[in-house]
Every structure is written in C-alpha cells, then in structure tokens.
Amino acid sequence: MATSDRSITRRGLIGGGSAATVGLLLEHPDVSQAAKRRRPRPPRRRQADVLVVGAGAAGMAAAHAVAKAGRSVIVIEARERVGGRVENHDLSGGEIVEVGGTFVGPTQDRMYALLREVGLGTWPTYDEGQTNLLLEGKTTRVSNTDQSTYVGALGLVGGLEVLNVFPQIDQMAREVPVGAPWTAGRAQEWDGKTVETFKNEHFQSAESRSLFDAFLRILHGAGPNEVSLLFLLSYVAAAGNETTPGTLNSLIGTTGGAQQDRIVGGSQRLFVEIARSLGSRNVVLSSPARRISQDGSHVTVTTDRASFVGKQVVVAVPPALCQRIEYEPLLPAVRDQLTQRFPMGSYAKVEVFYPQPFWRDEGLNGQVVGEGVIGCSWDSSPPDGRPGVMACFIGGDRHRAWNRQNLPTRRKLIVDELVRYFGPRAAKPIDYFEKRWTGAEMWSRGGPTGFAAPGVLTGFGEQLQTPFGRIKWASTESSDYWIGYMEGAVRAGQRAARQVLADL
Amino acid sequence: MATSDRSITRRGLIGGGSAATVGLLLEHPDVSQAAKRRRPRPPRRRQADVLVVGAGAAGMAAAHAVAKAGRSVIVIEARERVGGRVENHDLSGGEIVEVGGTFVGPTQDRMYALLREVGLGTWPTYDEGQTNLLLEGKTTRVSNTDQSTYVGALGLVGGLEVLNVFPQIDQMAREVPVGAPWTAGRAQEWDGKTVETFKNEHFQSAESRSLFDAFLRILHGAGPNEVSLLFLLSYVAAAGNETTPGTLNSLIGTTGGAQQDRIVGGSQRLFVEIARSLGSRNVVLSSPARRISQDGSHVTVTTDRASFVGKQVVVAVPPALCQRIEYEPLLPAVRDQLTQRFPMGSYAKVEVFYPQPFWRDEGLNGQVVGEGVIGCSWDSSPPDGRPGVMACFIGGDRHRAWNRQNLPTRRKLIVDELVRYFGPRAAKPIDYFEKRWTGAEMWSRGGPTGFAAPGVLTGFGEQLQTPFGRIKWASTESSDYWIGYMEGAVRAGQRAARQVLADL
Structure with missing residues (x-):
C-alpha cells in the first residue's frame, strides 16, 4: 500500500478520502474478509441493465455512457475507492497530488470532453527551463x-x-x-x-x-x-x-505531449464526479468480482457478499486481472491465453515534497530522464507551487532492485539521486510518499499498464476487444488510441458501452 | 473437456476412471459448485504437517517424499482425479492410451526410480522405420x-x-x-x-x-x-x-531421447499408485485452492468446502495457475509478476485409432514432423498393437487455428493430414479422441508447459524456486533438469519436499 513517513494527509484512510467525500464508503468497513468467510450469510441479489466490473477510468467511462443512454447500471469495484490506477493523495490545505495517472495532452479528446462535461478545468504542467x-x-x-x-x-x-x-x-x-x-x-x-x-x-x-x-x-x-x-x-x-x-x-513530451496539462482537483476527481452522478448505491466498493456466469438471457457477477444480475457486463480491468475471475462458461481459449500474456509492468511513483519548487530558480523544469533509480520525473507541484512536489517514476529492472529494499533505503536511494540532479537543496525534503503499484497492493499487480511480449499481438491481440457473449472488455490496454493512458481507458470504456448498448 | 465421438471408453466419467479404481471418488459428486455456493455450510477443518496444492506429477512426488520422511501430508486437488497434465484414457479391453505426458527416456532418473519403487515397468516406444x-x-x-x-x-x-x-x-x-x-x-x-x-x-x-x-x-x-x-x-x-x-x-528423439519408453499401465498410473499409498482420505479431489494464508506458526489453504492447516505447503501448480490463488500476505512483487509472465502454451493431443498400426507394414515408424496442423506424431499403440493408435500433437498458431473449428472439422483436418502422410488406409479410423489442454478445461489453461518470453528468466526467473515463507513452489516449470517433462515435475516436487522438511 501507499506509505507516508510523515503525516501530511488530511485523512487516515489514504486514497479513500476523495471517495468518502461523495459518500462512497465501505459497505461494512469493520468486517474483515476472513470474518465474512467464517460467517456466511445469504447473498444479496441486485439487478441492472448493465453491470460494470472495475471502477477505474475505463469502467467509469463505460458506466457514464450507459447511464446517459438511459439504461440502469451498477459498477462493482474491488477497491474501497473509485479510480483504479488513477488516485489522488491529499496534502494539507486542500491540495492534492496524483500518485497514478495524472496528465492530459493534445489529441486526448475524450478526456478533455469528459472534463468539460463535469466542469473540471486543466492547467499547464510546469515546463520552463x-x-x-x-x-x-x-x-x-x-x-x-x-x-x-x-x-x-x-x-x-x-x-x-x-x-x-x-x-x-x-x-x-x-x-x-x-x-x-x-x-x-x-x-x-x-x-x-x-x-x-x-x-x-x-x-x-x-x-x-x-x-x-x-x-x-x-x-x-x-x-x-x-x-x-x-x-x-x-x-x-x-x-x-x-x-x-x-x-x-x-x-x-510535456508541452505538446501527453504530459502537457494537469487536472484541477486532481485526475481522480473526474471519476469521483462520475461516480457521484451515478449515485453511491450504484457504485459498490470493496467487492472483488469472483465469478461471471452467463446464459441465454442474463449475466451474473458474484462477489463474496452479493450477486448482481444484468443483461450485459463490461469487464473493465486489465487482461492480467481478468484471469483472476472465474467464468462460466469458460472463456474462449485464445482469450484466456491472451490474459496469460499481458503482464503488468514493474512500476512505482514516488512524490518528494519540498517547501517550494527550488529547481525553478535554477532554470530547471524539474524533469529528469536517466539511467538511475528514477527513470523520469516531473514537477508536480500544485498551481501555487506550495509545496514543491517532485514526482519520480521508477520502472522495470530499476524498480525490481529498488522495491526489494526497506522504506528508509528506498527513500535514501531516491533523495540521493535527486541531490545528484538538483544539488544539496534536494537533500532535505519535508515529506516523502510512495505508491508501489507493483507487489504492494492486490488490484493492479503492476503498472503503468499491461504490455505485450513478442508474438502476443499477432497471435492473440484480436481478442483484446472481441466480446464473449454478454461480456464486453474494456481497460486502457484494449483501446485504439492512447493505449496505456487515461484517454485510452476512457475510449475503451466508451467503446465497450457502445457494444453493450447495441446488444441490449 | 475431452471429446470422444464414438464410445470406446469403459466408464462414463472420462479420465476419472483410473482414480475411481483406487477409491479417489468425488467427495460429494451430486452437489454442484453453484448449489454449494447457494447453501453455505460451516467449513470443515483438517490438519497435517504438510499440505500439497495440486495432485499432478510434482505434487504427488512431493507428497510421496514427505510421507516417506514420516510426516503427515494432505494433497488438495482441483480436478476430480490425480495426475494433472498426465492422464490415461481407457480403451476397451483394459488397454489405455495417454492423452497428456506419456514417455520417459535416458537421464530421466527420478521417473525410472519412482516407477521401480511402485513396481511399474516400461517398454520401448515403437521406433522402426x-x-x-x-x-x-x-x-x-x-x-x-x-x-x-x-x-x-x-x-x-x-x-x-x-x-x-x-x-x-x-x-x-x-x-x-x-x-x-x-x-x-x-x-x-x-x-x-x-x-x-x-x-x-x-x-x-x-x-x-x-x-x-x-x-x-x-x-x-x-x-x-x-x-x-x-x-x-x-x-x-x-x-x-x-x-x-x-x-x-x-x-x-525417440530411441535415446525423451520419447524412448512407455509406462506399463499408462503414465497416470504412477501417480494413482502414489495416491493409493497416501490413502484416499489424504488426497482431497474436486477442491480448488482459493486462498493460502500464513502467519508465524501455520499456513492455511482454503477451498470452497474446507480449510486445511499445516506447518508448510507445497504449491505444485504451474506459475500461470499460481496467480489464480489469493495469498495473505501478498506474494513478493517479483514472484507475483513472474506468475504473470509464464504463460501456458497453446496445445492439444489427439489420438486416432485404427484396427492395427498399418504404417508399420509400410516401413514407417508412425512419427511425423511437419508444418501442417499436426506438428509431431508418435505411434502410441498398446504393446500388442491392437488397436493402432496415432498420437498427434498440435501446438502454437496451428493449435489456435484448429481449435476454433467445430469437432467434425477438427477431426477432418487431422484425418486428412494423416492420409497425406500415411495414405488411404488412414482415412478410416475406428475412433478419434482429443484432449484440448488449452481452453476446453480450467485447470491447465494450456500445455504442454509454461514458457518464458524474452526478459523473463533474467528479470524474474530466480523466483521460480524461491520459497515465500511457508510456501514452497513446485511444478515442472521450476525444475532444474527436464523442465516441462514428467521428470522435471518429479524433480521439482522432490526438491520442494526437501525445502519443506528442512523447515518443519
């Protein structure tokens, strides 16, 4: 899970804060999974035209499109929050930083359109120097x-x-x-x-x-x-x-590229706003989908506590997570094998906080690209530059070596490298926050996205978007444009919604 | 599942026959999974020194070694039979053919030793011509x-x-x-x-x-x-x-290679005999492991019906299937990512039956290697050559194209190709049996084995054999010698047993 070594958060439940503000609370926050298993109760049963598994960017975009078409929809989410690989981290004073997907840029048209629709603005990523x-x-x-x-x-x-x-x-x-x-x-x-x-x-x-x-x-x-x-x-x-x-x-790129703009209120807010518009009763959190069964008339999604019956379902999780759900009837062979062949990357995002973005004074934009632990970084400070936030991305073999260390060592490796890039003022951060998308949590299993080894796209790729009966697939990995980005997730979700609506 | 278009089997439950002969019956054969979920009952709880998840070759070899060391052991298996990717198919008259792992050959020392131990002989694969x-x-x-x-x-x-x-x-x-x-x-x-x-x-x-x-x-x-x-x-x-x-x-190779010898009674019999020696109460079938949790003193394996508590567990399923189990605490990041990066191959084995192995009369050994649907074949007739059995292996892209067809077309593709190789006598088989290891069943998800794309062994391979606390890993993919073969599975199982016994 996310680890903060000095409390700069406003709420105890890191990452759940934003969800809580729109009433998307845990259904039974005091009951552990294990306790539930020991005391089975009769499962509840709910119905909607369309079910959506996964409340990430793809799932929320799909649910939004289905609801706009006048159909009922229930979103079923494993985590205790919406957003998936998009997550806000609260700073004191009402500011936030993003610990997952963050930026939007030119040609990411669906994201800008959705932002306009829910009334969220953007502002340019710092890119001078x-x-x-x-x-x-x-x-x-x-x-x-x-x-x-x-x-x-x-x-x-x-x-x-x-x-x-x-x-x-x-x-x-x-x-x-x-x-x-x-x-x-x-x-x-x-x-x-x-x-x-x-x-x-x-x-x-x-x-x-x-x-x-x-x-x-x-x-x-x-x-x-x-x-x-x-x-x-x-x-x-x-x-x-x-x-x-x-x-x-x-x-x-930053200006003119995928990192050009940031979202007012943080990227997760877009999906929290969509969840709010769906109604909290229709976004069921802390409920991993265990089983999806379909027959000639319906599809049923079963969680540990309830079953949901719909006419269609959008499964909006990455291929690597799709395979952890049981299907009845079984998935087609090529689809099942695709899900074995789309691993999530090895990835973490670390935010290092300073009183102000001191690098700007020295003609630096805060961006690095390098062979060290930090592969890339961006200046992720709030609009007013208080605090200064350095967002560091760690991937691949560098992630695996870094991730094996304990927290003090991980922090030291990052801060020492920032000193190398930005001088002694980088040595004294006021806070340090890391989101280890790989290994430290269950519902992403890596990041930033799934990728394909040789032979996979030509042998199995056509199954990325191919429906299986009442099941339509979404997730940024299955998009046409902007695979791996929030834009791709939104596009995939909207495409899956079209597939679902056509079959209702 | 396995499909036979003309009944040459002795028992209704294909593949379960051999298990039934040693009393390894379904625990509740009349209760479907779905019905069980609707009517939860208090789970049973059992204990042993060592738990083994998976009754394939690796799991049975591990359990056998643990039992020989005087420790109690319970094997927990998803299927209704033992053997995993090793399975006998019964012919009329008491003969069998193998629809999974079949052969043994020089340097597969552990397999020959186990066969001697349980009193099973071998005989040479037909290899003349x-x-x-x-x-x-x-x-x-x-x-x-x-x-x-x-x-x-x-x-x-x-x-x-x-x-x-x-x-x-x-x-x-x-x-x-x-x-x-x-x-x-x-x-x-x-x-x-x-x-x-x-x-x-x-x-x-x-x-x-x-x-x-x-x-x-x-x-x-x-x-x-x-x-x-x-x-x-x-x-x-x-x-x-x-x-x-x-x-x-x-x-x-055949003579001098991995396909040199066949096992009297069929390869699955070795593992059925080991199961018999463990006692049917200690081999729990039809029980997929859903969750493995461990703490400072014990490890617990949870199935839909029961929980099993031990001091150590051997998880003897391929990496690709390991990830479909939930772990508490979570697997180390690199191990979890390894399981996302070891897909099962695309594979089927088809047996075509003739009154006798007519190809022998024509100076042919029955073996083919080719670019068609059939990648390789071997003469898999019983010792007396009645019936003649042609075992055809279909893999990779050829498997994906073939597997999309319906049964009559699949059969025609195979038989037509055998005619091309062996002439018109191949056109009239007396039976046809196919085992589609990929897609048509849940507990292998492909075959013959898991493989590694580029970057996987150097980045993640060290996790193949590395224990995670009370969990030791087995399966042929984690062997030293004979990866992908029954010998590799037995070696991996015996190595995991040594790891477990050292930690008891």
Whole structure:
C-alpha cells in the first residue's frame, strides 16, 4: 500500500478520502474478509441493465455512457475507492497530488470532453527551463524545445542516433493500423523481435542506448528485452487521434505531449464526479468480482457478499486481472491465453515534497530522464507551487532492485539521486510518499499498464476487444488510441458501452 | 473437456476412471459448485504437517517424499482425479492410451526410480522405420538413425543448416547453468532476443525454418516469435542429468531421447499408485485452492468446502495457475509478476485409432514432423498393437487455428493430414479422441508447459524456486533438469519436499 513517513494527509484512510467525500464508503468497513468467510450469510441479489466490473477510468467511462443512454447500471469495484490506477493523495490545505495517472495532452479528446462535461478545468504542467539527463554516469542538460541540444548531451554519435532513429520509429508506427496492429504489413516481422533487438540494430552509442532504456522503463515498466517491437510501434501509433498520427514525442513530451496539462482537483476527481452522478448505491466498493456466469438471457457477477444480475457486463480491468475471475462458461481459449500474456509492468511513483519548487530558480523544469533509480520525473507541484512536489517514476529492472529494499533505503536511494540532479537543496525534503503499484497492493499487480511480449499481438491481440457473449472488455490496454493512458481507458470504456448498448 | 465421438471408453466419467479404481471418488459428486455456493455450510477443518496444492506429477512426488520422511501430508486437488497434465484414457479391453505426458527416456532418473519403487515397468516406444516430414508443401522421409538423410529431405542448404545449427544450439546450451539460466555468461544477450531472431540469423532455407518452427510448436506450444532464446537454451540444457549434458536430440528423439519408453499401465498410473499409498482420505479431489494464508506458526489453504492447516505447503501448480490463488500476505512483487509472465502454451493431443498400426507394414515408424496442423506424431499403440493408435500433437498458431473449428472439422483436418502422410488406409479410423489442454478445461489453461518470453528468466526467473515463507513452489516449470517433462515435475516436487522438511 501507499506509505507516508510523515503525516501530511488530511485523512487516515489514504486514497479513500476523495471517495468518502461523495459518500462512497465501505459497505461494512469493520468486517474483515476472513470474518465474512467464517460467517456466511445469504447473498444479496441486485439487478441492472448493465453491470460494470472495475471502477477505474475505463469502467467509469463505460458506466457514464450507459447511464446517459438511459439504461440502469451498477459498477462493482474491488477497491474501497473509485479510480483504479488513477488516485489522488491529499496534502494539507486542500491540495492534492496524483500518485497514478495524472496528465492530459493534445489529441486526448475524450478526456478533455469528459472534463468539460463535469466542469473540471486543466492547467499547464510546469515546463520552463532545462531537463536533466543522467547517462553513462554523467549528468547533462537538454532543452525540451531544441532537440539539437541532445547532440551536446549525448555526444555526436548518440545525439545523431536519437535525432535519426526517433523519427524513424514514428515512420514505422504510421504503418501500424491503430486498434489492429496485427494487421500491419510487417506485423509478423515486428512482432517477431524484441525492442532490444531493434535497439541493437539502430543504436551504437552507449548514451543513446541508455536514454532509450530509460524511456522504455517508464513507458511500459519494462526493459526493451521484454517488449515486442510491434507493441512499441502500436503504442506510438496510438499516441494521437483520428486526424493526428501518434509520435514518440507525443508519448514522452510535456508541452505538446501527453504530459502537457494537469487536472484541477486532481485526475481522480473526474471519476469521483462520475461516480457521484451515478449515485453511491450504484457504485459498490470493496467487492472483488469472483465469478461471471452467463446464459441465454442474463449475466451474473458474484462477489463474496452479493450477486448482481444484468443483461450485459463490461469487464473493465486489465487482461492480467481478468484471469483472476472465474467464468462460466469458460472463456474462449485464445482469450484466456491472451490474459496469460499481458503482464503488468514493474512500476512505482514516488512524490518528494519540498517547501517550494527550488529547481525553478535554477532554470530547471524539474524533469529528469536517466539511467538511475528514477527513470523520469516531473514537477508536480500544485498551481501555487506550495509545496514543491517532485514526482519520480521508477520502472522495470530499476524498480525490481529498488522495491526489494526497506522504506528508509528506498527513500535514501531516491533523495540521493535527486541531490545528484538538483544539488544539496534536494537533500532535505519535508515529506516523502510512495505508491508501489507493483507487489504492494492486490488490484493492479503492476503498472503503468499491461504490455505485450513478442508474438502476443499477432497471435492473440484480436481478442483484446472481441466480446464473449454478454461480456464486453474494456481497460486502457484494449483501446485504439492512447493505449496505456487515461484517454485510452476512457475510449475503451466508451467503446465497450457502445457494444453493450447495441446488444441490449 | 475431452471429446470422444464414438464410445470406446469403459466408464462414463472420462479420465476419472483410473482414480475411481483406487477409491479417489468425488467427495460429494451430486452437489454442484453453484448449489454449494447457494447453501453455505460451516467449513470443515483438517490438519497435517504438510499440505500439497495440486495432485499432478510434482505434487504427488512431493507428497510421496514427505510421507516417506514420516510426516503427515494432505494433497488438495482441483480436478476430480490425480495426475494433472498426465492422464490415461481407457480403451476397451483394459488397454489405455495417454492423452497428456506419456514417455520417459535416458537421464530421466527420478521417473525410472519412482516407477521401480511402485513396481511399474516400461517398454520401448515403437521406433522402426522412417519418419515423415511435411515441409514447404512437400512430404519426404528421413531416418531417425541417419541424420544425413535430412540433406536429401530438406535440400542441401536446409539439410546442412540443420546438421550445423542443431549442434551449435547444444554448444550454447552447455554455457547455461541448469536451474539458474539467468546466471549464464551471455544470459542478457540470449534473453534479449526471441528464438525467431535466432532463427533469422541462422536458418536461410525455407525447409530448415519450417522444421524448426514445427519443433518449437510442439516443444513449447508456441512459435519461435513467442519464446526467449535463453529459455530454449535452458530447456535444452535441462534435457540431461548431473553427468550427461542435455541436447536438442534428447528432447525430440525417440530411441535415446525423451520419447524412448512407455509406462506399463499408462503414465497416470504412477501417480494413482502414489495416491493409493497416501490413502484416499489424504488426497482431497474436486477442491480448488482459493486462498493460502500464513502467519508465524501455520499456513492455511482454503477451498470452497474446507480449510486445511499445516506447518508448510507445497504449491505444485504451474506459475500461470499460481496467480489464480489469493495469498495473505501478498506474494513478493517479483514472484507475483513472474506468475504473470509464464504463460501456458497453446496445445492439444489427439489420438486416432485404427484396427492395427498399418504404417508399420509400410516401413514407417508412425512419427511425423511437419508444418501442417499436426506438428509431431508418435505411434502410441498398446504393446500388442491392437488397436493402432496415432498420437498427434498440435501446438502454437496451428493449435489456435484448429481449435476454433467445430469437432467434425477438427477431426477432418487431422484425418486428412494423416492420409497425406500415411495414405488411404488412414482415412478410416475406428475412433478419434482429443484432449484440448488449452481452453476446453480450467485447470491447465494450456500445455504442454509454461514458457518464458524474452526478459523473463533474467528479470524474474530466480523466483521460480524461491520459497515465500511457508510456501514452497513446485511444478515442472521450476525444475532444474527436464523442465516441462514428467521428470522435471518429479524433480521439482522432490526438491520442494526437501525445502519443506528442512523447515518443519
């Protein structure tokens, strides 16, 4: 679970705070799972036109669309809160920081539309000054608005490789059909190799290789040796919309990219507002779905305490979590095997708090990209810059090594590295908060998203969106555009809602 | 489930027959799972020194070793039978054929020792005559004892590639430490690429590439694009024992290889005999483990009907199935993520029955290797050759295409292909039996074994055998030698038993 070593939170129940404000309380907060098992009671039974399993971004978008179409809907959620991989962490004074999905940016049209619909604004991520790099043991600085600075920072060979190969990746991505990457002309070739093999073919300089590794760790929570080249290309292709093709820069960029804007009130608030509009009775928390059975007329979702009967269900959890539910009848073979082949990345997000964002005074934007524990960071301070918040992302092999340590060591590793990037003022944070999405909690099993090893998209990918009778699948992994982002989750949820409404 | 289109079985409950003969009946055969959930009753509670989850080869070997050490043991099994991926299918007249793991061969020392211990003999797999190949649309024949025949069958380039590269794979495998492939000197390099990339580097001829693909489909139930080169090399390295290094030929060979011998009474009988020796009360069938909790003194395994308390537990199911159990406390992050990254192959085994093994008259051993639906086949007739049984293995992409068809089409695809290999006498089988290990049943989720995509062994592999407190892991995937075979399962089970006994 989330760990704070000094209380800066307003409420005891970290992460549950926002949900509580809209009345989405635990149904029986004093009864443990084990106690419930020892004293079985007759299960309750409820009905709705549509059931939604999972109250993350995809599930809430699906439920919202179903409700707008005038159909009844019940959302069934394992956690004690809504939001899934999107979670606010409360700071004193009413400010929040996000410990999961945070940003929105250009071409993420559905997110901006939903935000407008519920009346939430956005404001630009701090992006003035230089970005720090740590590659091959050396710290250097580059400008986000002048790519030629990479030549100075990475050396001539490495800099030119980045300037040449990144656009080449964009070109290859344009050959990958969004939503159906397995139909690309070169799908078999690209799904036959790892991103590591591609890296070996295209990057010779130690610096450019190190930079590429750092990006991969943060994009997928995995090393280039784990990820299919076709999956990376499909991810790049998806970083756009119906009129603007995706690019690597849209994925990793701040201004003009996926990290451009932040959401007033924090990203989780969007989904809390949707939950409020559905009514707290229709968002059932702390209720893991154990079993989904369907027949000629209905589908039933069974939890430890109740059963829910609907005409259709949207299962809005990542493929890796889908397989922890029992299905009757069994899933089709290829769908079941897909869920065995879409692991969650190795991932954590750490927020380090300072009295103010001192790096701004020194001409730094707070962003780092590097080979150390911290793969990337962003300045995540509230609008007024009080406190200064450094959000650090830790992924892949770096996450596994860091995550094995105890809390004091984990904290020291992060703070020491921030000192290396930002000088001695980074040595004295006023607070430290970490969200370990991998291993420390049950309902994500990793982050930021599921990814595909070679052979998976071409062999099993068509099952990402293919309904199984009354079951329609959602989750950002099954989106067309913006796979892995909140936008992708919303798109997947809205698509699943359309599938459900068409079959009602 | 298993499907027979003409009744040649002696008992109504296919696959449960052998278990029933030793009294391992369903505890409440008349009560369906659903009915049980509607009418909860107070769970029963039982105790033993050691609990074993999974009555497959690994679990039974573990339980046997624990019992021999004088400790009490209870085996908890989801299916209504013992054996796991090892299952006998009864023929009329008391003969059986195996629809899962079947063969034993040189260096599989623990299997031969266990067979001797329970008094079961072996007899040689039929291996006289030529093997059929189907590559690039052409059927040709080779001799198992004269590799130079591959030059004639595959053409000069393809034949020489096979004769050169297969020994090269053996050489590389010798650099891979058995039981710890992630410590190999070139582990990062080999785990960074797919077997497909290796194939592209080493095989130019269409015929040798096609042959290599066929072997991979049957070895792992996967294409070379899905599998890490390091995993393949570790699999080859494991195909031996402490004194004899593994080779590709030991994996795929008949006489002198892993398919050399068959077990009198069928392979499942070994594990049924072990179950008998444990006592039917100590092998609890039809009881999926739902939850495993441990504290400072005990471990508890909870099923739908009962709870079992022990000092130690061996979880003897494949990694992909381990993740469908709930753990309290949660698994370590890297172990949980390993279980997300060890998918089961795509696999089925089909037995086609003829009045006699007519192919023997024509100088054929009944073995095929080819690019069609059937990846490999073996003559699996009973010792007296009545009936003639052709055992066909279907894996990877071929399995996925075949498995989508209905039963008459699946049967036609197989029989038509056998006609292509063996002529018109193959057109009139007297029976047809298929075991679809992937998708058609809950408790394997694929076959023949779990495999590792690139990046998995180096990033997560050390968790295959690492205990988590009172939980020790077994299953053939976690063995040192003979990963993926019954021998590997027995070795893993015996190793887990040693770990458990040391901690009692």
